[in-house]
Amino acid sequence: MVEPAAHPGASTAKSVDVSVDNLDRERDRLARVEQLARLGELAGGLAHELKNPLSTIKLNLQLLQEDLMQLPGAETSRARASTLRKEVDRLGHTVDDFLRFAGRLELHTKPTQLNDLVRDLIDFFRPQAQAANVRLHTSLCSEEPLCPLDPNLIKQALLNLMLNAVQAMPDGGDLIIRTHVDQNRVYLDVADTGSGVSASAASHIFEAYYTTKKGGTGLGLATTRRIIEEHRGHISFTSEPGKGTNFRLDLPLQ
Template structure:
């Protein structure tokens, strides 16, 4: 797979960008507030289900196990809703960035050290290839760590029997690039065209916010993210950030 060229788009003016950011901030605030309003009664429901389980455990009736199973199913659905809300709040909060100058090699290397035990458990080998002369970028390090984690978890799901993940950095024409390449099962064209769509997921129980959150974070940095994939041959995500 070769890196495809980015699509040329006319940059927004300062006024257009400020207007867009203000509109986005208002929508994000409303959405975040709504999610919080849902979380509160959901937490109460979950607590009461735990108390109900404790009460049922003390009963000595023939239907006890059947009742406990039904309560357990409701608890699982509450947990699923809680996970969706947490992911949505994370998605909605991406806005203002805590930028600092950093070398992408250092950030990726730190993440590899953190992620290596989980990769080992999944029989995944990590192979880094870093550009020694990489320029600095302005980046929100906590959000970039989230990007790496979301993409790494995606890789684990793509390679259930294990495999290889390569992380390559490079720079060209005022941009710093990070390629994340796996030799997993790949993505078909129909799915690939929608992977960054909010709430789109092919995974059972998936919330469809992982990759949209990744794109939102990259967009907020005025960067780009592209995906190339061939079924049976693997997937390449290419991320770019402007040089400081």
């Protein structure tokens, strides 16, 4: 089984190290939140400037394609117009993906039962997991922790982790979600029995656009970390290649 990520220990000797670690972690979190807020403002403006001309190009291309349909012997031009349409669509998707990661993020938080949110998500995800031969398990704490969360964003963050877990188990396996409360934080683990993260990939997986998957955008974990850190939370992981990976989130209690 995968080692769970370390969480605040109880011994006095350790607690000095842990609090220094926590300060570093908190400083890093704040730096990223601020950096992404600045990027979000620029990204929003740029995306707006790109999307208007893109939709004009798309509309005109569509009209051009219709004209070319009437024109005998215009097969090559029709093929070129169709390539242009595909590329315009691709550009549109690239802007949308980028905005999902770097756009303005407005949190609509409300007191939320984290375990209930997990239960909802598991129900929603079960058919997809079953189709991929993945067994879902939960081990939810008895406290029913109440947290200030934006439920839609947290679901999106967890879904990214669950999708990654399933994708890391192409031949099926186990996906386990656990919660536990320690002092004023709630910890949530998403563990899989998949391929694991290689040592060379480990320092990059939270970077935007880092992916090892054909067709992946590499924005899933970057977006997840942003969402968690905007909630004053943290995300970390432990992994053993060939055995599995455990992503751990911690979030403040209400």
